[in-house]
Amino acid sequence: MTMTRVRPWRNLSLSVRIKLASGALLAIVGSAYFSLDLHNAIDFQRSNLEQGLQYELDFLAPALAEPALTGDYALIQQLLDQRVRQPAIQSIVWVDSGGHRLHNAAVATDDTRLAAPSWFARWLDFPGFARAKEISVGGETYGRIQVVMAATTAVNQIWQQMLSKLGNLLLSIATLFTLLGALVSNGLRPLYALKKAAQQFGQGDHALRITPSGPPEMQACIHAFNNMAANIEHLFGSLRASGARNRLLAVIVEQSNVPIITTDLQGNITSWNPAAAALYGYTAEEVTGQPSSVLHLPGATGEFEETLARTRAAQPSSFEAQRIARNGLVLDVLTSVSPLYDEDSRHIGEIGISRNITRQKRAEAALAKEKERAQVTLASIADAVVTTDTSGNVDYLNPVAEKLLGWRLDEAFGHALSKIFQGIDEVSGEPIDNPVDLVLQQHLQAEVRGDAVLVSRHGVRFPIEHSAAPICSHEGQSIGAVLVFRDVSASRNLARQLSWQASHDALTALVNRREFERRLESLIGSADEFGRQHALLYMDLDQFKVVNDTSGHNAGDELLRQLGALLNGRIRGADTLARLGGDEFGVLLADCPLDRAMEVAETLRLTVAEFRFLWQDKSFAIGVSIGVVAIAGRREGNADIMGVADAACYAAKDKGRNQVQASPNTRELNQRRGEMLWVARINSALEENRFRLHYQRIVPIQEDDAGGAHYEALLRMLDQDGNVVPPMSFIPAAERYNLMRALDRRVVCMAFEECRQRGQGATPAPMISINLSGDSLSDPLLLAFLKMQFADYGIDPRNICFEVTETAAIANLEQANALMVELKSMGCRFSLDDFGSGLSSFGYLKSLPVDYLKIDGTFVRDMAHDRIDAAMVEAINNIGHVMGIKTIAEWVENQETLEALRGIGVDYAQGYLFGRPQPLAQLPIPEFLPRESLAQPGPPENTLPPEDQIMAGF
Structure with missing residues (x-):
């Protein structure tokens, strides 16, 4: 096998190397010489051509002057033909002032033919030369002579010069x-x-010596060879003398089960025992004389150089390295290397003893990988993680823990956990017990606690949830503990914000109706139990509708905000001012007798009367009607108290508005007054047909949703003078005194009649949403009534969508579900209105077969600027889509809110941005709504603000 890389230069003999180097040098010198000489030749030929050209012009100009003056064109032609025969002249042209042109006849001579190769001429790129001169006699011009010199002769001469010099150079x-x-x-x-001689010496002629000759360098080499031969001869003698000892040592090495390898000073293997052969797969014959790098990994030349350096330094060492066996298997070995000496204490190489530690290294690598994976996992989780030893000293912090505690791992390592983790009780402010100490002492897992505050290294405090658990070995022995904690500031803030929103009005930041009623119940309880006296004020703004109608809902909202802040400053800190809905406010006066309450009510009335609301270029004066009710030891519900206060307020309105009216002393009288007031008004409106339906568009806002027209029917009542009565004025009374069933049936009949009249020419017919109250949902005769109306009016049930409020559906869950299932089997659709306003469980939604979720407008209106509202809208929308239900957003009043709804993925929108509620006859019913109409506001109309449109049936 090839042990080293063969380089062609090393295989060349010295003679060939010298010749190649000399040839290269001569080629470089010759190229430089040729380049310089060629440049000189080109310059010389260029100069000759320019001089010849100038000579011809100087000769021809005077020679042609006389014939040009006399107009002897024959003589001019003769002169031109004669001169063109001169070497290197290509053409001569004469043109007189009259445009008469003469030129020489074409003459081809041997001197003008190209003798050099064409490639040489192209490489030189030697241009021709041309020059012209005016022929003047006595200041008059008689033509112009132009001479063109060819470069062919110059190229031929340069080529001949280069050939001659190239021959000399090659010689x-x-x-x-x-x-x-x-x-x-x-x-x-x-x-x-x-x-x-070296070959003979290698064959065993160890006594061979050479007589020095040749240059001094050769003589030095021969002397070195002779000295080497003498030393080797002496060495062989010493080896023969110590043969017995070496043979014993060889037996020990051969029988050892530990791989033993010896190398010389050059790193070549000199011996190789059977254990080494078993480990690496090479026989001793295969590796003896080979460099030890045969066992190194490919490319590990640096390690071989380090081995040679240790060998020459004669320093014992131990090291771990990777070696490659004959079968390609990479082995991890632990090698101990010591210098090897001969009998004369001369350093002759190294002896290495190796141990295979491949399994050990793999186990260590696996353990390191598992440790790295665990650290990466701990570093990636969002919770802070701290681990300690059995003494409670820190041995690890993940990045989140470093950030929260203010300690880096290198700073905290080895310190007691109690030094870097300092927690206090959220309520008492006292230090809490160290959770890790409890775990290590009791060997139990600490439960999650969320009542602690962490004090960081820099003094920053924030609430946390934390838990601790023991870390046990495979044998179940405790080897430490782990503490996990997280910053819950955001969730706490969100919980507080949600709690605040659940009990406060989003517009005015005052207490809302729900919280107001809870506090009212508390005051009623204290009056019953302890005999304390309190008072309730029910306030309804006068002329508020004028502000809304003339300046819009934004002006109305700002008025409510300013009045809320103004009135809140006129009551005590222990009292409660709440917005009950629309333009109605309530005040709870704790520990306040009736006479004092009347004084407070009058103060509030005067405050409102003196207030001037400025909006743009307009100023508004408004009033307030206030009903006052005493709460003094009567065991009655807040609904009764509220009803009495409401009646007292309307009594003040009936007396001319902007007044304070105390409730009658007898509750029954007050109830009868309220009943007669509202029952009479509603019944009269029903008898005189003073109810009207207005319709508001429900618009698809997604690009892939282009359904037909969809409208919600909204109920309006007219008083005796034809003025619109606010729905919140008669709807609560109708609900309280069981008139909603009659109103709902009237709405169904009116909507069906208008749909029949309007929908005759519409294809497809628009979908109409009709509100059903909670009282109607519990009506066992409602289903039969609806089936009869569908039959009588010929209305397609697929064009009708019934809306029920979330609260009403949950309150009548069983009846509502049965009704909805039956009507859906006919083709009707259902929409769950004001979803989210009651913060009820999403679990009820699975029980109701609804097609649309109407997201409560209180969340929609400010969602573009309120992240909590936007999160609520997105959550409701996601839940609806997961259940296959379309979503509708209410109270969409500006383009910014519309774009936010589109981004979330809400399907439909409803609000003043798309138009005010109008009678059905005034609304265009297109086959499909164009996309460009989505942001076009409707025409102004005297209608109610969004917060007044929260009751069923209008």
Whole structure:
């Protein structure tokens, strides 16, 4: 097998090397000489051509002057033909001032033919020369003479010169090579003699010596050979003298089960025992005399050089290395190398004892890989991880732990965990027990705790959840502990924000109706139990609708915000101001008797009356009607108290608005007043047909969704004067006094009649969404009524979608589910309205066969600027899509919100951005809604703000 790489230069003899080097040098010198000489020849020929051209012009100009003056064209032609016979002249042309042109006849001579090879002429690229001169006599011009000189003659002369000089150069090189060969052969004769002697010496003639001759260098080589021969002869004698000892040592080496290898000072293998042969697969005959690099991995030349350096330095050493066996298997070996001496204590090489540690190295590599995988895993997780030894001292921190604790691993390593992990109780502020100490003492896993605050190295505090567990070996022995903790600041903040939003109004930041009612129940309980006196104020703004109608909902929202802040500053810190919905507010006055409550109510009324709302270039004055109810030791629900306060408020409105009205002392009287007020109004509107339906578009907003027209029917009631009564004024009363069934049936009949009239020419007919209240969902006769209406009006059930609120559906889950299943079998569709407003479980959604989810507008309106609202909308949308339900976003009032909904993937949108609610007869019903209409606002209309459109049936 080839042990070293063969280089062609090393295989050449000295004579050939000298000749090649000399030839290369001569070629370089000759090329430089030829280049310089060729350049000179070109310059010389160029100069000759230019001089000849100038001579011809100087000769022809005076010679042609007289015939040009007399117009003797024959003489001019004769002169031109004579001169063109001169060498190197290619053509002569004469042109007079009148445009008459004469030129020489074509003359071909041997001098103008190209004698050099064509490639040489192309390589020279020698151009021709042309020059012209005016023929003037007495200041008058009589023509122009032009002479063109050919370069062929110059190229031929340059070619002949180069041929002559090339022959001389080649002759010189041949002569020099002959002389060099003779000199080298004569100088190498002693070397040939030395070679022959070395061959004889190798054949066993150890007494052979050579007489020095030749140059001093050859004589030095011969002296070295003679000294080497003498030393080897002496060595063989010593070896023969110590043969017995060497044979004993050889037996020991041969029988050893440990691989033993010896090398000389050049690193060549000199012995190889059977154990080495078994390990590497080579026999002693195959490797003896080979360099030890035969066992090295390919390309490991540096290691071989290190081996030679150790050998020459005669230094014992031990090292791990990789070796390659004959079958290509890579082995890891541990080698101990010591210098090897002869009987005269001369360093003659090395002896190496090897041990196969391949399995050990593989095990170590596997262990390191597992450790690396574990560290990468720990570094990749989002939780902070700290591991300790059995004494509770830190031995590892992942990057998250370093960031939270403020300690780097190299700083914390070896320190007690209690020094870098300092936690305190979130409530008491007292230090908490070290969780790792508890684990190491009790050998139990510590449960997750979320009531701790971590104090970092830099004093930063943040809440954490943490747990600890023991780390055990395969035998079950404890070898340390692991502490895992995470920063829960974001989740805590989110929980607090969600809790705040659940109990506060998003627009005014005041307490919402739910929290208000909870606090009212608390005050009622304290009044019943301890006899304390409290008061409730029910406030309804007057002329608020004027602001909305004239300046839009943005102005109305800003008015509510300013009034909320203003009124909140007029009550005590222990009192509660809440926005109950729309333009209605409530105040709870704790420990306040009725007379004092009346004074507070009057103060609030005056505050609102004196307030001037400025919007753009307009100023608005508004009022407020306030109903006051005492809470004093009566065991009654908040609904009754609220009803009494509501009635008192409307009594104030009936008396002319902007007044304070106390509730009657007798509750029954107050209830009857409320019943008569609202029951009479609603029944009168039903009898006089003063209910109207307006319709609002529901628009597909995704590119791949281009369905037909879809509208929601919204109920409006007109008073005796034809003015629109706010839905929140009569819908709560209708729900409270069981009038919703009648209203829902009236809405169905009105919608079916209008759909029949309007839908006769529409293809396809628009889909109409009709709201059903919770009271109607529990009506056992509703299904029969709806089937009859479908039959009477000839309405296709596939064009009708019934909307039920999330709260109503859950409250009547069994009846709602049965009704929905029956109507869906007919082709109707269902939409779950105000989804998310009640924060009820998504689990109920699986029980209801709905087609659309209407995302509550309180989350939609500010989602472009509120990440929590956007997250709620996205969560509802994702849940709906997972269940195969389309989603509809309410209260879409600007393009920014629309783009945010598109990005989330919401399917439909509904709001003032696409148009105000209008009677069906005024709405265009296209076959398909164009995409460009999605952002076009509808015409202004005296309608209600989005927060008033949250009740079923309008």
